[in-house]
Amino acid sequence: MGKPFYDLESKDSSKLQQPHQNEPSAPSLSEMNDSSYVDFIILGNKENYSVRADRLSILNSNTKLSKLVKAEKYTINHSNIDAINFEALVRFIETKFIRFGDDIKTTLNILELASMFQCHDLEIACVKDLDLKLCVENVLDIFKALRYYNTSTVQTIKTVPKPPMAADEHLNAMFFNTLQFIDQHAADVLPRDEMLSLRFEELEIIIKRDALQIPTEKLIFELLADWSSKECERKMLEPSEENRRRVLGGLIYTPRYLNMTYEEFKKCRERINLLDPIEVQLIENFFAKKKSSNLTEEQMSMLENFKKPRPEFAPMPIHLSNRSNHKNYPKKMRKYAQKQLEDGNGDNCLVNCASVFACIFE
Structure with missing residues (x-):
């Protein structure tokens, strides 16, 4: 675990909890000189932390941390970094393993760190965990996080991802799955109080979805x-x-x-x-079965949109975890998606193709 240490010469050191008398305030000189390890120093608001890592694992990781080690820069000046989650990032680089908890906010924080330090394998692991735990209670939190995670890459899918999927393609797929989940469970998601705190741009993305199942x-x-x-x-x-x-x-x-x-x-x-x-009068005329005359093109287009039926089913998700495995979805929904694919219905065709490919290399 990351160990806190303190700058005892700092003017503000009196405000910080002092280490026990018999405990060192930082790694010993012999430990610091051990070339098989590296100690990253995280500068926080109240405490500074030291996280020890295997030097060779970091150097071979092709992450931003490896670049810092090569440049012999071990101090990370980001006050919002959680030391426990940063250590989880380091341990993942060393072991290629991480055990996620139940709190998706922790997973989102680790995803942010993985993106910050360009640990793409961990980004993918986070995406799969988020997809597995996606539910009505957390879908808006995940949607908002991915919406502002990286605006240049986190977009709805427009092209079919090709195997193997890169980290940004996993993020695209997860963002699509989040919107697909909202489509499928719109009757439960839209009435939630959290919807009222969305920004206009966030509300617009959701409310303009064609396949909202309501x-x-x-x-x-x-x-x-x-x-x-x-x-x-x-x-x-x-x-x-x-x-x-x-x-x-x-x-x-x-x-x-x-x-x-x-x-x-x-x-x-x-x-x-x-x-x-x-x-309002145009709509009243429609219900009264009165023909409206002298309509402008804009008014005719508006009325067409007002009576456009919604798709019978939401699109299928992209297979990122057991939750989004197509075998766990109703047979009618799968058949509808297959028909959309066969008919080649625009973006739906691309999305369903992506789903098929994702199942292959999941």
Whole structure:
């Protein structure tokens, strides 16, 4: 385990817990001169830590730590590094083994360290652990972490990954699996309180998903109504209908209003009017089976989107762990994915191809 040590000459040393009288405050000189080991010094906010590592393992690791050792730079000045998780990184480099706990926040922290120090094998191990433990309770935490993990690589899959999958491809696959999980379990995820704390960009990614498996479009409307109220509060705006529409922007058009029942639409309007009077009248005409005349192209496109049906099933995940193994999914869902693949339906085809390849080299 990483051992804390202290700069006894520091002006602030009196504020720190002092080592026991018979304990050294740092590794002994003979230990430091042992060329078979290297001691990384982590400078923290309150305590500094020393983590001993096998020199040869680090040098052969092709990580950022190996570059530091070659440059004889052993001090790591990152105050937010957790010493225990950093040691887990070092031990993984030495043994190629890590035992993850139940807390996915620890796994996410180790993933951040693995990315920081370019330990790609550990990144892959973290991804597989996250995929295995993905559930309704943690999916939004994982989504937010991956969303801001590395914006240049963590995107939804647009091309089929080829074996063997690199670390960034595992991250892409995990981000896709996170969104796929939200699609499949949208009825349980969207009503969660954590949805209301999402940033606009995060909410937009989720709410615009085509394959959200929801019993009614009213669920999306209610989420927008609740989120807009919270966002006005965060921005210290009066929660008027105008301000709530303003913070939502184009998201007011994401509910597929024409797939609601008329009673559901009326209840939505009673709560808040997200659409303007002309748009509301067009929807009223649809339910009354009245033909609207002199529609602009924009209005026709809007109405088409409002009545677009959602896919019968969410796409299949990419096989990263036993949880995302296709054999654990309903037969109807697998058959639907196969049909999408055979029909060559755009991005869905690429994603399902990726799933097939991932199963091969998992």
